[in-house]
Amino acid sequence: SQTIHQWPATLVQPVGSPLSLECTVEGTSNPNLYWYRQAAGRGLQLLFYSVGIGQISSEVPQNLSASRPQDRQFILSSKKLLLSDSGFYLCAWGILGGTDTQYFGPGTRLTVL
Amino acid sequence: DAKTTQPNSMESNEEEPVHLPCNHSTISGTDYIHWYRQLPSQGPEYVIHGLTSNVNNRMASLAIAEDRKSSTLILHRATLRDAAVYYCILISGYALNFGKGTSLLVTP
Numbered sequence: 001s002q003t004i005h006q007w008p009a010t011l012v013q014p015v016g017s018p019l020s021l022e023c024t025v026e027g028t029s030n031p032n033l034y035w036y037r038q039a040a041g042r043g044l045q046l047l048f049y050s051v052g053i054g055q056i057s058s059e060v061p062q063n064l065s066a067s068r069p070q071d072r073q074f075i076l077s078s079k080k081l082l083l084s085d086s087g088f089y090l091c092a093w094g095i096l097g098g099t100d101t102q103y104f105g106p107g108t109r110l111t112v113l
Numbered sequence: 114d115a116k117t118t119q120p121n122s123m124e125s126n127e128e129e130p131v132h133l134p135c136n137h138s139t140i141s142g143t144d145y146i147h148w149y150r151q152l153p154s155q156g157p158e159y160v161i162h163g164l165t166s167n168v169n170n171r172m173a174s175l176a177i178a179e180d181r182k183s184s185t186l187i188l189h190r191a192t193l194r195d196a197a198v199y200y201c202i203l204i205s206g207y208a209l210n211f212g213k214g215t216s217l218l219v220t221p
Contacts, residue, residue: 034209043200044157044211090156092209101147102209104156 002027004107006091013112019078021108023091031093033074034102035066038088039066050074117201122216125191130216135201140181143205146187148175150197153195157200160186191219
């Protein structure tokens, strides 16, 4: 069966520090991978998606970046965190394109102080 | 993506059916209607999706209006574990743009 992992589960970082969140998927090949962010009291916002290794599409311009160094690994990064980067970050995977079901990881709660 | 409109909150008694409405008057012919739900501090969970015909699975049923401008998620017997935020989403590409959804409260 397929599983999706995210770490860390929680993170507290000072403003201006770098960020690296990792997501890995097991049990499937060539998945579409997604990064979402949920700010407090708001809906999910798609940040990035990837249809293959090295292929990243950005939905919202900001100080975050994403990379896909391996087929089942998706990384979200920032060189300098802002207070507004605080939120719940979710990784998801899917197959067959955007109209197919997406399966979400447990999420990372990021607090920037 | 086309927009959806859902009530902010709904309340149901345990073991009663729940009908969660969603309006999507600007839906295009290629938009799929997806429903997800999210429990507190967890990632969203897929519930059901459809294009034109009504759909049933082990979790719920999806009733789609003939003109596709609205749909209803039906939980046949609500349980306390069904208390969550339910999102109605239209997609025809890669983006799942979640709105605020409907917060469902289930009371014993």
